[in-house]
Amino acid sequence: MVKEIDVCPDFVPGSEALGEIPLFAYKGDLRAEVGARLTREDAIGFLEWMLTIRAFEQMVIQLKDGTVKPYDGFEFTGATHLSIGQEAVAVGSIAALRPDDYITSTHRGHGHAIAKGAYALLGMSADRLAAFLGEPRDGRTREELLPRALQHHLGRTMAELLGREDGYCRGRGGGMHIADFSVNHLGANAIVGGSLGIATGAGLSMQRLGLDSVVCCLFGDGAVNNGIFHESCNFACMDQLPYGLPVIYLIENNQYGMTGQQVGEVTGIDHLARRGAAYSRHNMHAEVVNGMDVLAVWDAVSRAAQLCRAKQGPVLLECLTYRYYGHSLSDQRTKYRSPEEEKYWHRCDAIERYKRSLLEAGLMTQEEIAAAEQTAQARIEEALRFAARSPEPDPAFICDGLFADSTSEHIPAELRTPPLRPMRQYRRDSQGRIMYRHAICEALAEEMERDRRVIVYGEDVADYGGAFQVTVGLLEAFGRERVFNTPISEAAIVGVAAGASMTGLRPVAEIMYIDFLPLAMDQVANQAAKTRYMFGGKATLPMVIRTTVGGGRGYAGQHSQSLEAMVTQVPGLKVVAPSTARDAKGLLKTAIRDDNPVIFIEHQLLYTEKDEVPEEEYTIPFGVAAVRRTGTDLTIVAYLKMAQVALEAAELLARDGIQAEVVDPRTLIPLDVDTIAASVKKTGRLLVVCQAPKTGCFGEHIVFRVQEAVFEHMKAPAKIVAAYDVPPPMARTLEAENFPSPERVAREARTLLGK
Ligand SMILES: Cc1ncc(C[n+]2csc(CCOP(=O)(O)OP(=O)(O)O)c2C)c(N)n1
Numbered sequence: 001m002v003k004e005i006d007v008c009p010d011f012v013p014g015s016e017a018l019g020e021i022p023l024f025a026y027k028g029d030l031r032a033e034v035g036a037r038l039t040r041e042d043a044i045g046f047l048e049w050m051l052t053i054r055a056f057e058q059m060v061i062q063l064k065d066g067t068v069k070p071y072d073g074f075e076f077t078g079a080t081h082l083s084i085g086q087e088a089v090a091v092g093s094i095a096a097l098r099p100d101d102y103i104t105s106t107h108r109g110h111g112h113a114i115a116k117g118a119y120a121l122l123g124m125s126a127d128r129l130a131a132f133l134g135e136p137r138d139g140r141t142r143e144e145l146l147p148r149a150l151q152h153h154l155g156r157t158m159a160e161l162l163g164r165e166d167g168y169c170r171g172r173g174g175g176m177h178i179a180d181f182s183v184n185h186l187g188a189n190a191i192v193g194g195s196l197g198i199a200t201g202a203g204l205s206m207q208r209l210g211l212d213s214v215v216c217c218l219f220g221d222g223a224v225n226n227g228i229f230h231e232s233c234n235f236a237c238m239d240q241l242p243y244g245l246p247v248i249y250l251i252e253n254n255q256y257g258m259t260g261q262q263v264g265e266v267t268g269i270d271h272l273a274r275r276g277a278a279y280s281r282h283n284m285h286a287e288v289v290n291g292m293d294v295l296a297v298w299d300a301v302s303r304a305a306q307l308c309r310a311k312q313g314p315v316l317l318e319c320l321t322y323r324y325y326g327h328s329l330s331d332q333r334t335k336y337r338s339p340e341e342e343k344y345w346h347r348c349d350a351i352e353r354y355k356r357s358l359l360e361a362g363l364m365t366q367e368e369i370a371a372a373e374q375t376a377q378a379r380i381e382e383a384l385r386f387a388a389r390s391p392e393p394d395p396a397f398i399c400d401g402l403f404a405d406s407t408s409e410h411i412p413a414e415l416r417t418p419p420l421r422p423m424r425q426y427r428r429d430s431q432g433r434i435m436y437r438h439a440i441c442e443a444l445a446e447e448m449e450r451d452r453r454v455i456v457y458g459e460d461v462a463d464y465g466g467a468f469q470v471t472v473g474l475l476e477a478f479g480r481e482r483v484f485n486t487p488i489s490e491a492a493i494v495g496v497a498a499g500a501s502m503t504g505l506r507p508v509a510e511i512m513y514i515d516f517l518p519l520a521m522d523q524v525a526n527q528a529a530k531t532r533y534m535f536g537g538k539a540t541l542p543m544v545i546r547t548t549v550g551g552g553r554g555y556a557g558q559h560s561q562s563l564e565a566m567v568t569q570v571p572g573l574k575v576v577a578p579s580t581a582r583d584a585k586g587l588l589k590t591a592i593r594d595d596n597p598v599i600f601i602e603h604q605l606l607y608t609e610k611d612e613v614p615e616e617e618y619t620i621p622f623g624v625a626a627v628r629r630t631g632t633d634l635t636i637v638a639y640l641k642m643a644q645v646a647l648e649a650a651e652l653l654a655r656d657g658i659q660a661e662v663v664d665p666r667t668l669i670p671l672d673v674d675t676i677a678a679s680v681k682k683t684g685r686l687l688v689v690c691q692a693p694k695t696g697c698f699g700e701h702i703v704f705r706v707q708e709a710v711f712e713h714m715k716a717p718a719k720i721v722a723a724y725d726v727p728p729p730m731a732r733t734l735e736a737e738n739f740p741s742p743e744r745v746a747r748e749a750r751t752l753l754g755k
Contacts, residue, residue: 001463001475018277023288026296031361033295037302043363044372046095046294049118050087050351051376053111056154057082059380060110060161060175064329070388078163078174079190081108085324088350089252090115092297093216093319097305099123102184102202102215102503104195106252108323109188110157112218113168113178117153120183121146132182154379155386164390169536171393172401179535184213186502187535191526192257193219193226196249197495198527200232203245203314204496205503208455208481214246214308216301221318222257224272228522231492236314237280240484244280246308248301251318252291258327259336273318284316291319292350295357321350401537402572404595408451408506408542417452419445419477433610437470439581440546440602442613443588444471444508448478451506454592455482458493458510458546467512468548468607490516494523494545498531498597501543508592511547514563514601521566528597529572540595544588549640550604551691552739557727560735562640562691565698567599568668574598574622575668579643581611583666586620593619603640623670627679631659634685634749637676637702639665642689642740649689649745660749668698676702677709684715685752689740694722721748 034043062068063076083090090111094103099120105112121129129145130137133152137145160167161175168180179187186202189195199217206213223229229249236245251272253262260266269275276286285307289300297319304315322345326333358364364372423445426438434442448454456474458466462485465472475483486493490511497507511517517524524545532539551560568575574596578584584602591598628643629650638646643664650660661679665671680686686706688699703718723738 003463019283021271021273021276021283021286021288023271024290024296025287026290026293026299028295028299030295030357030363034361034363040363042095043358043361045122046091046298047351047354047358047364047369048372048376049091049095049115050294050354051373052118052154052379053087053090053114054084054351055376055380056110056114056158056383057084059384061325061329068384070384074388078161079107079176080329081176081327082325082329083108083111083323085345085349086252086254086291086321087111088294088354089218089250089291089297089319089321092294093218093250093301094119096298096301097216098213100184100213101305102186102199102213104186104199104202104215104217105178105188106195106219107176107188107190108220108252109178109218110161110175113157113180113185113188114154116185117157117180117183118150121149121153124149151379151382154383158380158383159387159390162387162390163392164387165393166386166390167536169534170401172536173534177534179539181502181535181538186499187531189527191522193223193228194522194527195219196223196228196232197492197523198499198502199247199249200236200245200492201496201499201501201507202503203236203247203499205500205505206246207241207243209504212246212309214248214305214313216248216250218250218252220257221251221253221255221262221272222260224251224262224275225266228491228495231487231489232495233275233279233284233314233316234487235489235492235496237284238487240480242481243311244313246311247314248304248308249284249314249316250301251316252321253318254321254323256323256327256337258331271318273316276316284314285312286316286318289317289319291321292348292353294350294354402533403574404532404540406540406595408593408595411451415451415453417449419449420479421477423449423477424473428613428615429610432612432614434581434613435607436581436584436602436609436611437468437607439585439611439613440470440588441472441474443585443592444474445477446617447589447592448474448482453504453506454508455500455505456508456510457484457486459486459488459512461485461510466510468604470602470607471510490519491523494520495527497543497545498523498528498541501541501597502531502539506542506592508544508546511545513559514547514549515558515561517547517563517566524567524573524599525570529570532596533572541597542595544591544598544600546600546602548602548604549691551641551728552605552735554730554732554735556730560728562723564601564668565692565696568698568701572597573669575601576622576666577601577639577668578666579603579606579640579664581609582613583620583626585613586618587622587666589619590622594622601640605641606644609644620666622667623672625663625665625672625675627661627675628664629660629662631661631683633659633683634687634752635661635663635676635679635683636687636689636745636749637663637665637699638689639668640691642691645740645742645745646689648742649749652742652746653749656750656755658749658753658755665702671702671705673705673709677706680706681710681713684713686714686718687745687749687752688718688720689745690720690722691740692723693725694720695725697722716752719748719752721745
């Protein structure tokens with residue numbers, strides 16, 4: 001489809017005006033705010049939660065240095081990234097959000113988790129508080145339940161820090177990875193910048209599902225120099241979206257990465273907020289905020305949330321603050337920063353400053369402030385007692401929570417949405433066959449019609465129909481709301497899918513070549529794959545990443561690799577590799593309905609291959625291999641294009657009277673070891689064909705699993721026919737040598753049989 005916008009030459013001299021980015025614009029004071037935008041309780045709550053966060057982290061120091069031992073023999077393990085000094089950012093930002101707004105957080109996220117949970121509980125009814133406590137309400141009022149719920153929240157947070165079963169993530173995440181999906185905390189992230197794509201995806205969900213929640217993505221100054229920051233901000237601002245995504249990107253600028261200083265060292269700018277000028281015509285409403293003033297942060301985030309809800313997001317805020325301790329408690333901060341610098345920041349401590357404001361405004365007395373401090377301390381001590389009593393996770397359940405066993409197989413009929421225009425029907429030939437790429441398109445169209453939460457996006461997939469013409473017609477049928485192009489931003493493509501899938505959509509995203517997946521590997525391996533297990537088995541991520549393997553066309557090292565082993569070794573992903581049109585359709589439909597991240601690998605050399613594909617509805621389950629050809633002399637295992645190569649090799653062998661059985665696993669994770677092993681038990685010999693280089697290829701895993709299962713039935717060592725351990729070369733002769741051929745497979749099979 002020809003694009004609506006013509007891009008014509010326009011060489012008129014002029015200059016780009018970037019506009020101003022306000023610095024420290026907040027002029028309000030507490031006296032004026034109370035009664036206007038804040039209640040007295042709100043104002044006191046700011047102090048209460050800043051004190052609680054500080055008391056929590058001071059307890060971490062004592063646990064680490066051994067001054068506090070909750071029981072004999074206690075030894076602190078795990079990370080100690082403290083945010084002492086930064087409390088105003090956590091409390092000011094989260095107090096400005098609604099309980100149904102989302103946050104993402106960082107390795108320095110105790111404060112974010114405490115504030116998000118607390119402000120969510122403060123907004124809950126008595127019934128919900130009782131449910132949070134896991135108790136019957138028994139006629140108790142909200143006022144009776146709230147203090148216990150807040151205490152339980154702190155207990156669960158501390159329990160996670162100590163790696164206990166009652167922790168928010170059942171001890172699977174620890175202090176660096178706390179999340180509570182029930183209050184829309186989408187997770188702390190120990191990968192610098194790791195949550196930016198997720199937050200952007202959550203913003204996409206809000207936009208596409210017509211919800212008016214906003215997403216506040218909290219991250220450190222170090223993340224601003226990471227590629228995913230750029231990809232996410234650009235994604236959230238792109239003109240193609242109906243309006244900018246409702247995301248507040250909040251830089252918690254505590255002046256240092258680990259030791260790296262943003263200003264004067266690792267960037268060339270004075271304020272990181274200036275980066276906003278690169279992404280939208282109004283600089284993403286960027287603003288620099290005094291992060292040591294809880295009111296200034298609360299004001300900025302309140303205005304940012306308003307902008308987002310008014311469909312004018314996203315917003316970029318830079319809150320200047322300081323961490324009083326090192327990067328972690330093991331870091332020697334005096335090696336890289338001066339005592340004078342620390343002294344200056346301590347002088348504008350957010351808690352002390354705010355106490356003065358409360359006193360000056362007559363909202364609290366000295367005695368009330370002292371009592372609030374004692375309450376905070378007592379709550380943390382009680383939280384520690386709770387955590388220490390909580391059991392350690394039972395090793396017998398180590399695999400609990402890796403995969404969701406749910407699917408969208410049974411969904412309400414109202415999710416069905418007919419296409420805007422009828423989708424083109426692919427006509428079967430006289431043998432009922434259609435092409436592999438058309439079968440994939442049919443699967444996408446059927447699933448989009450069946451469930452309006454399914455969206456399709458990727459580079460060039462909309463108007464053009466994708467680099468391989470697989471998605472042709474989907475834009476016309478389902479509209480740009482559900483089929484859209486992305487920038488060339490592989491990390492954001494996957495990160496957005498993760499965030500969108502965690503918040504209500506069922507995205508199917510395309511990475512054009514598997515060779516480009518390494519650009520997105522943090523999002524694939526550390527985010528999508530880990531989110532469920534690491535956060536205690538609670539999130540579901542119904543997302544599919546469709547990608548392709550090439551080869552055989554002289555495209556050389558960066559467009560011909562078979563990188564499936566890069567994803568099969570990451571727990572938390574399912575990996576599908578269909579070799580026929582029928583399988584491609586049935587397996588893709590299963591993938592879209594699965595509540596787990598699926599990497600769906602297609603083969604470019606199969607796109608025009610035809611196969612019989614039923615017209616009636618069907619799906620194919622994961623973990624069920626197909627025996628493509630029966631035989632008695634050896635078993636050949638192969639998938640994707642190699643399954644076809646194996647079948648051709650079997651024909652060559654048959655001419656010599658050798659009967660090969662060909663097994664196509666169809667899904668690599670889960671792998672149907674039983675079917676493959678049963679075949680080898682029968683034939684006694686195994687040959688695996690892989691397009692990937694031999695060292696570390698998935699075939700090695702298949703061989704290992706088979707010998708583990710049926711070694712005593714094997715008449716000879718297994719063989720692997722694979723590519724050489726080199727990048728795929730371009731020259732015709734070299735590529736032909738590298739790419740396993742039927743002749744080579746047949747030759748190796750004969751050797752295996754001693755012929
Ligand atoms: C991608 C990545 N690179 C490096 C690290 C190691 N590391 C952990 S925290 C950190 C500093 C992060 O600085 P910033 O983003 O400013 O957050 P802060 O620690 O200051 O809160 C570094 C380098 C990491 N966890 N992830």
